[in-house]
Amino acid sequence: MRELLLSLEVAGACALVALVCLVLVVVRRRRLTGRLGTFDCSVRQPGTRRWALGVARYETDRLDWYRTFSLSPRPSRSFARGALDVTRRRDAEGHERLAVQPDALVVECRHGGEQLELAMSTDAYTGFASWLESAPPGQNVNVA
Structure with a gap:
């Protein structure tokens, strides 16, 4: 059970990092194209x-x-x-x-x-x- 929770935590952390990177790319593009x-x-x-x-x-x-x-x-x-x-x-x-x-x-x-x-x-x-x-x-x- 503990191994499953650890795997889920790692998967959740990776998904969160990917989501943050995607948001940063979108924000950067909006700032660039807004000029x-x-x-x-x-x-x-x-x-x-x-x-x-x-x-x-x-x-x-x-x-x-x-x-x-x-x-x-x-x-x-x-x-x-x-x-x-x-x-x-x-x-x-x-x-x-x-x-x-x-x-x-x-x-x-x-x-x-x-x-x-x-x-x-x-x-x-x-x-x-x-x-x-x-x-x-x-x-x-x-x-x-």
């Missing part, structure tokens, strides 16, 4: 099949990207506006349509020497392209 200049954005390195879901936020000179399922208050990735070039944009195709938000636009970019892909809504892409094009003079910005 001005944020949009849903998935990121993928070319050559991989895995998309990472997240939220992007515009800063003055960079785009900060926060992973959805994380508790960290810091961005998972930051992309400097001056080093970010859009090489191509296309509709999500094949298995991508299941991994990103509905009707997402896949934006192929180069950040420094690194290739990456961003998936966002058409409206978010309009804002993204405007943000890139509004870079201060002297920054070479390429928007496809």
